[in-house]
Amino acid sequence: MDTNDLRAxxxxxxxxxxxxxxxxxxxxxxxxxxxxxxxxPFTEEDDSGPEPGNRR
Known part of the structure; x- marks a missing residue:
């Protein structure tokens, strides 16, 4: 068995x-x-974002 047979x-x-x-x-x-x-993604709450009142 050579390299080509192994590749195949x-x-x-x-x-x-x-x-x-x-x-x-x-x-x-x-x-x-x-x-x-x-x-x-639609059923779980996303707590990773900033608070709505703390926008800059």
Whole structure:
């Protein structure tokens, strides 16, 4: 096995990992969890900003 065979095998492995991640993220079982995570910025209060009366 030379370097080119190793590179080809690594490329195929990375492609399979990528396809697996895409398949997992678009699967129907994960939809509810992703929808809840998408709404987090709108449901939590943001306490990191300045007070409304202390503007300069």
């Amino acid at each position: 095998a690594l490329t195929v492995l990375m492609l399979l990992i990528f396809v697996g991640i895409v398949w997992w993220s678009y699967s129907g079982k994960r939809r509810q969890a992703f929808d809840e995570a998408a709404q987090l």
